[in-house]
Amino acid sequence: MFTRTLYKTNVLLALALGCIPVLGSCNRASEGAEITVLYYAGVPLGQMMREEIPAFTRATGIRVTYRELPYDAIRQREIASITNRQGTYDVIFVDDVWMSEYARKGYLVPLDSFVTASKVDMNDFFESARRAEAELDGRIWLMPQRADVQVLFYRTDLFADPQHRRGFQQRFGRELRVPETWEEYREVATYFTDYGKTSGQVLWGSGETLKRPHFAFEFFAMRYWSMTGEQFFSDGGAPLFASPGGIRALEFMRSLAPVAAPGAANWAHDETVSAFSQGQLAMAPQWYDFYATLHGDTTLPIRNRFGVALVPGTRVGPDSVRRTPSIGGGSLGIAADSRKTQAAWRFIEHMTGPEFMARAALRGVIVPRRSSYADARVRQQNPAVDVYLQSLEMAWFRPRLVDYAEIEAMIGRAVSRGFVGEATPAAALQEAANEARSKLGTGGGM
Amino acid sequence: MLHLRWRRWRVLALAPALLWLGAVSVYPLAVIVLQALRPGTSRSIRLFEAISDPHVVEALGRTARLVAIVVPIQLLVGVAVGTQIGLLQRGRTVVLVLVALPMFVPPIAIGLMWRFLLEPTRGPIASVSKSLFGLTVEGFSTTTSAFRNLALISIWQWSAFVAIVVAVAVATTPRSLLDQAFLDGLTPAARFRNVIWPRIRESALILLLVQTLETIRTFDLVYVLTQGGPGTATELLSFLVFERAFQFNDPAGAAGAVMMMWGISTTLMMVGLFVFRVRLSGRSTVYV
Numbered sequence: 147m148f149t150r151t152l153y154k155t156n157v158l159l160a161l162a163l164g165c166i167p168v169l170g171s172c173n174r175a176s177e178g179a180e181i182t183v184l185y186y187a188g189v190p191l192g193q194m195m196r197e198e199i200p201a202f203t204r205a206t207g208i209r210v211t212y213r214e215l216p217y218d219a220i221r222q223r224e225i226a227s228i229t230n231r232q233g234t235y236d237v238i239f240v241d242d243v244w245m246s247e248y249a250r251k252g253y254l255v256p257l258d259s260f261v262t263a264s265k266v267d268m269n270d271f272f273e274s275a276r277r278a279e280a281e282l283d284g285r286i287w288l289m290p291q292r293a294d295v296q297v298l299f300y301r302t303d304l305f306a307d308p309q310h311r312r313g314f315q316q317r318f319g320r321e322l323r324v325p326e327t328w329e330e331y332r333e334v335a336t337y338f339t340d341y342g343k344t345s346g347q348v349l350w351g352s353g354e355t356l357k358r359p360h361f362a363f364e365f366f367a368m369r370y371w372s373m374t375g376e377q378f379f380s381d382g383g384a385p386l387f388a389s390p391g392g393i394r395a396l397e398f399m400r401s402l403a404p405v406a407a408p409g410a411a412n413w414a415h416d417e418t419v420s421a422f423s424q425g426q427l428a429m430a431p432q433w434y435d436f437y438a439t440l441h442g443d444t445t446l447p448i449r450n451r452f453g454v455a456l457v458p459g460t461r462v463g464p465d466s467v468r469r470t471p472s473i474g475g476g477s478l479g480i481a482a483d484s485r486k487t488q489a490a491w492r493f494i495e496h497m498t499g500p501e502f503m504a505r506a507a508l509r510g511v512i513v514p515r516r517s518s519y520a521d522a523r524v525r526q527q528n529p530a531v532d533v534y535l536q537s538l539e540m541a542w543f544r545p546r547l548v549d550y551a552e553i554e555a556m557i558g559r560a561v562s563r564g565f566v567g568e569a570t571p572a573a574a575l576q577e578a579a580n581e582a583r584s585k586l587g588t589g590g591g592m
Numbered sequence: 593m594l595h596l597r598w599r600r601w602r603v604l605a606l607a608p609a610l611l612w613l614g615a616v617s618v619y620p621l622a623v624i625v626l627q628a629l630r631p632g633t634s635r636s637i638r639l640f641e642a643i644s645d646p647h648v649v650e651a652l653g654r655t656a657r658l659v660a661i662v663v664p665i666q667l668l669v670g671v672a673v674g675t676q677i678g679l680l681q682r683g684r685t686v687v688l689v690l691v692a693l694p695m696f697v698p699p700i701a702i703g704l705m706w707r708f709l710l711e712p713t714r715g716p717i718a719s720v721s722k723s724l725f726g727l728t729v730e731g732f733s734t735t736t737s738a739f740r741n742l743a744l745i746s747i748w749q750w751s752a753f754v755a756i757v758v759a760v761a762v763a764t765t766p767r768s769l770l771d772q773a774f775l776d777g778l779t780p781a782a783r784f785r786n787v788i789w790p791r792i793r794e795s796a797l798i799l800l801l802v803q804t805l806e807t808i809r810t811f812d813l814v815y816v817l818t819q820g821g822p823g824t825a826t827e828l829l830s831f832l833v834f835e836r837a838f839q840f841n842d843p844a845g846a847a848g849a850v851m852m853m854w855g856i857s858t859t860l861m862m863v864g865l866f867v868f869r870v871r872l873s874g875r876s877t878v879y880v
Contacts, residue, residue: 222838348713358821408712411822412732421713552840559824566735568823 180209181236181489184224186476187214191292191511195497202496208489217241221551224481228253233483236490240288240479242279243554246546248479249287255480257286260491270500275514278543279477288477289498293514295537296368296457296471297530298331299422299436300324300429303451304338313337324455326467328369328398331429331458335405338428353430354402354410355418356565359558364472364544365431366561370395371470371542372459378545378557383586387557388572388579396564396571403565411566423448431457433474434534438510441528454530456537473541475514514538549585556581627847642848647824648832652852655829658739659807662746666803669747670754671796675788677755678762679770688759694752703816706745707732732818735825742826745813750806754799761792794868801864805857829853 185192192214199210213235215223221244227234240248248254261268268276271290279290304310305322314322314337325331335351342349356362370378374391386392403410407421415433422430423440425447437454440446459469478498480490496502500517507518510527512534518524525531547553560578564571632641642648677687694702709717710731718729730737765788773783811830814820820827820835829849837846 225841350713356822358819362821408728409731409733411734412738412818417711424714426713549840552842555835555839559820562821563823566733566822566825568735568825 179207179489180211181486181493182211182213182234183237183493184213184215184220184235185239186220187216190509191506194506194509194511198497198502202493206492206496208492210493225253228481228483231483233485235481236484236486237493238479238481240477242473242475242477243544243550245279245282245288245477247548247550249282249285250548253482254287255482255484255487257289257480257491260495261286264491264495266495270515270517272514272516272538274473274538274541274543275475278473278541279475279514282546288479289494290475290477290514291498292512293473293475293538294433294435294512295473295534295541296431297434297437297454297533297537298324298429298457299432299452299454301425301427301448301451302453304428310337310341313341325429325458327461328372328458332398332402332405335402335429339405348426349428350407350426351405351428352402352407353413353418353421353427354406355413355415355432356410356562357412357414358562359555361414361558362561362565363554363558364474366395366399366557367472367542367544368431368457368470369398372468373398375462375468379547379586385579385582385586388575392575393572396561396575399561399565400567400571403567411562422452425451434537435512437530437534438528441530442510454533456533469540470542471537471540473538473543547586552585553582556585624847624850627844628851630844638844638848639851640848642845642852647827648829648849648852650824651827651829651832654739654824654827655808655810658743658746658810658828659804661743662807663800663803665747666751666754667796667800669751670799671758671792673751674755674758675762675784675792677759678765684759684763688756691752691755694749699749699812700816702745702749703813706741707817710741733822735823738818738822738825742813742817746807746810750803754803757795757799758792761795762788765791797864797868801861801868804860804864808853808857
């Protein structure tokens, strides 16, 4: 009797346990009023979205479960969820360099029909942001939400100091000014590093951000583009970066090693920005997004003593300098395994819409909509916004490759090796080009 | 009859443990083996591609160099410190707890802490070194300093573990033996060789094996501190596996390198256990 009861209980328990995933999938299958959003942790835009969710739910009736992950973990989690068809997330954060992989591997729902139906004015987005963060192969995959761009941070007090102006003039035979070309940049960096050594001050001419692979690649890219005027790969997928121009660009980077702050070979953003904020660097090419952080902090030693300018470039004519900052940003997309695409789109439309973006711009977030900068208060909050907007206009974007992460690692490793002298720039780039050719010729693709 | 029933019952009783072992150990192993046996980009399988990949071979060399530097120093430092702690008459527990501190800190936190301490422009060590001795700390900015500092941190982190194991073994040595050796006029070196070493020898052999395997698996520090750079200075085998599996989304490529790591670790373990067995079965000279 007891055994029979036990048997029945076990069968019922097994059925109940077996039903849980089935019920779960039934729930996911329905076009419900609850979506899950996965976003990048620790950024102001995430905080703003969290604050905005109650208003969004009131307006639409769609409940939102908002989740955040550190940048390093987010891509891996998204891909695992989508490829296993878990349907965990409906709206996902996508970095611009992941777009090709996500779109071409089928991780995203194309947004063209949603954009058309909602009559979204895509022309309100900056063209560079649209191309880098939304459009690929003639389709719209993502809605841009944040567009960052590289600029040059510099110490205004040092450049205005009569002693330095005289000293620089005597040594280089020209006026000390914010560098326009990379050669001028190296001269200014040399001057201030030498001044730091002789005066005993903790000061270096430049702060490079070259931790491999990510940072090494992105800060090499802006030199490479300006010195060669070409992308890293041809339209057919052939690597171009081991060309004489590419080698020249890496040789230039190598020549910066003696005048850059020690540690540059292993610095990520936070180290460079921290050194600059403490007044240890005369110049530092960096992403514009850090301007808001530095500008808003009243406790920093460089308070009111720094500015931002266009990144230097390569002279291509008597009055023409080719400047090629990189654009980088984040967008929102709909996960391919989402069963609530309509609700997900409503969320994306709201969080990338002109009203929300304008409010974000007022809080110092660098948003990719033109209309967001119409409000005069944005300039009060963000006095260097014109440099940002000008930089966006001239920005280049990193290669659109399905195997971007791997290619970035190859080139980043080569840059790091060339910078620290582990290999000659030519040998390092050639090795990376051979690896890239092998990868793209077989498993990869543009 | 009863015997048969008992045997059946024993099998049944072991079944949950075997199932659990199968789920957590055999299944992942099988998945990795299958991944490693998948066809590669050439005519070969991923395992053979991994073995012939110059990056993997170079990373293997770097890992072997790290093991060769780190493990002997860890053992020397750990045995020296552990012996002194084990011989303490009073306050041994307090000292043991203090020495064990690096082991309580998660490796990621250790990495972040050392990244800050060794930062060449703003780190406390750089500031003190510059102001007192006029020396510049290179931190992780050159290939040589990055590898050297990685080894030093690893030694610092794990010598404590060796010291604790040795201290506990030394503490079991009867005080009377040490006193007798002292009265017999044995030098400190002779006292260590004849009284202490025979009692910690087996522990030291096990520690040699464990620390070798632990150093081969070094990943967290590289991930937090250098991401394999500068150049390829700290590109160790375990980091390469992570890079392939999670950054390049290439589990088959990673599985090939994992199989290689397994092969090396298993061989080392078997050799270590063989040596251990030989040493155990041999006669040892213990001061009694």
